[in-house]
Amino acid sequence: MGASARDPHKGLTRRAVLASVARAAGGALLAPLLARAQQDGPPITRPIPSTGEALPVIGLGSWITFNVGRDARGRARCADVMRAFFQSGGRMIDSSPMYGSSQEVIGHAMAQLPSAREVLFSADKVWTGRGGAAQIEESRRRWGVTRFDLLQVHNLVNWEEHLPLLLSMKAAQRLRYVGITTSEGRRHVEIEQLLRTQSLDFVQITYNVVDREVESRILPLAADRGIGVIVNRPFRGGSLVDDLERHPLPPWAGEVGCANWPQFLLKFIVSHPAVTCAIPATSRVEHLRENMGAALGLLPDERMRRRMVQYVAQL
Amino acid sequence: MDEWWTYRPSDFLLFSRDTYVQLFEQYHASVWPAHLVLLAAWIAVAWLLRRAPPLGGRAITALLAVQWAWVGWAFHESHFTSINPMAGYFAAAFYAQAALLAVIGAGWGRLTVVVDRSARASAALAVLLTAIVGVPLAGMLAGRSWTQIEIAGMTPDATAIGTLGVLLLLRGRMRPTLLVIPAVWCGLAGVMHWTMASRPEAVVVLLAVALSGFALLAGRRLSVQQA
Numbered sequence: 001m002g003a004s005a006r007d008p009h010k011g012l013t014r015r016a017v018l019a020s021v022a023r024a025a026g027g028a029l030l031a032p033l034l035a036r037a038q039q040d041g042p043p044i045t046r047p048i049p050s051t052g053e054a055l056p057v058i059g060l061g062s063w064i065t066f067n068v069g070r071d072a073r074g075r076a077r078c079a080d081v082m083r084a085f086f087q088s089g090g091r092m093i094d095s096s097p098m099y100g101s102s103q104e105v106i107g108h109a110m111a112q113l114p115s116a117r118e119v120l121f122s123a124d125k126v127w128t129g130r131g132g133a134a135q136i137e138e139s140r141r142r143w144g145v146t147r148f149d150l151l152q153v154h155n156l157v158n159w160e161e162h163l164p165l166l167l168s169m170k171a172a173q174r175l176r177y178v179g180i181t182t183s184e185g186r187r188h189v190e191i192e193q194l195l196r197t198q199s200l201d202f203v204q205i206t207y208n209v210v211d212r213e214v215e216s217r218i219l220p221l222a223a224d225r226g227i228g229v230i231v232n233r234p235f236r237g238g239s240l241v242d243d244l245e246r247h248p249l250p251p252w253a254g255e256v257g258c259a260n261w262p263q264f265l266l267k268f269i270v271s272h273p274a275v276t277c278a279i280p281a282t283s284r285v286e287h288l289r290e291n292m293g294a295a296l297g298l299l300p301d302e303r304m305r306r307r308m309v310q311y312v313a314q315l
Numbered sequence: 316m317d318e319w320w321t322y323r324p325s326d327f328l329l330f331s332r333d334t335y336v337q338l339f340e341q342y343h344a345s346v347w348p349a350h351l352v353l354l355a356a357w358i359a360v361a362w363l364l365r366r367a368p369p370l371g372g373r374a375i376t377a378l379l380a381v382q383w384a385w386v387g388w389a390f391h392e393s394h395f396t397s398i399n400p401m402a403g404y405f406a407a408a409f410y411a412q413a414a415l416l417a418v419i420g421a422g423w424g425r426l427t428v429v430v431d432r433s434a435r436a437s438a439a440l441a442v443l444l445t446a447i448v449g450v451p452l453a454g455m456l457a458g459r460s461w462t463q464i465e466i467a468g469m470t471p472d473a474t475a476i477g478t479l480g481v482l483l484l485l486r487g488r489m490r491p492t493l494l495v496i497p498a499v500w501c502g503l504a505g506v507m508h509w510t511m512a513s514r515p516e517a518v519v520v521l522l523a524v525a526l527s528g529f530a531l532l533a534g535r536r537l538s539v540q541q542a
Contacts, residue, residue: 069341
């Protein structure tokens, strides 16, 4: 990891200061959104290893759930989810040009939530064979942001071309963080190689209580290299929750504040010391609130984590 | 694509089933009253199949060509692209089928209507009935409201199945060329519905393909016997 990844930028500092001032003052601008978060208590945060900036451990994904096209009702539902997300103290929203209309839908919702701009941590991806700069500009326009907080090379597609572009954008302060992504255990050998050799702030991988391959090499390597970890597919696209909801929660789940299976699954993920945040996706406010509940209260310790794995394995 | 063998159909599905069926409601509302024109076209197709006039093959394929072009533009290009970047390619395939129907069927006039009491014709009529009645019913069984149903000539699955049924009632050396795109679409649609856990719709599409296969085989056996 190069030194530049850890150096706070001027723009970054100003933004952080502005956000802090607004939060500290309970500013009128953010008050409606923060009121709910203050009511429930602040969500658990983790520092981004490269800068120390605190991020809530639960973010919001947009794969499938936010791809609602031009449907007005669908867009309104997504805006409600985003409103509830910010009310619960959430910050990171993740999308990709691969996700159909999701970027536009996020931009549409953000236009209705101007007070959320200061807290939003915008994470998107570049996903194209050629023309990465043009795609990033189009994505930025769809989101309606002045710049992205984080851009990632989606599934390592043409990373040889895109990573230098993202790093140059970061050096020019047109981007705050750079990352790479994969999902469902694909291309882990290459991911490891890039974690060792590139100056990255984040890596996004799949990790959950049943898909734990990354525990052996990638998570320790990311921790060792000071790279933040974003976890996708925490519910295996929903199927894991569907499967587990046929069984009772273990009686000891309440010891770490798990009131339901989504919280059980999310708390397991974000309690790994190397994980910065998980990004469950949903199009329903009630599910969003369940998910955000995983960022409150206690997190499982190592002994409890082993117990969680064993319990799910025997179901 | 790296490690392509690890990908499943669900990895290519970018939208939820709710969003997909909602798209049909928006589509129907935005193109109404085009439905009446398409209904008139299907009545004309039915009349032409029953009467089998000398230019029946040309007229039927011309009407089918218009439907494929319409679905390509109005559904795929104007609506489906909003949730599926691949829909642009689907539109191109539908335009290609429209062009094939227009050139081979309507232009060259290489197809003639043959509706008899054979197993081939019975199976073909069953396929046609599946498009007009089976597909909307399966959709409703799978939870669609009547404003979200598939209609032959208006939406892709019902149009592809209806086209298979009609083409199987026509005869001509070039007919197999015209069956390829509808059959491929039915295969794609079946997989998509199955992946979205919409079993009734998947089953009805795959049933239509199976019936079409039976009609083709029955037609070939009859040809061999006649030879």
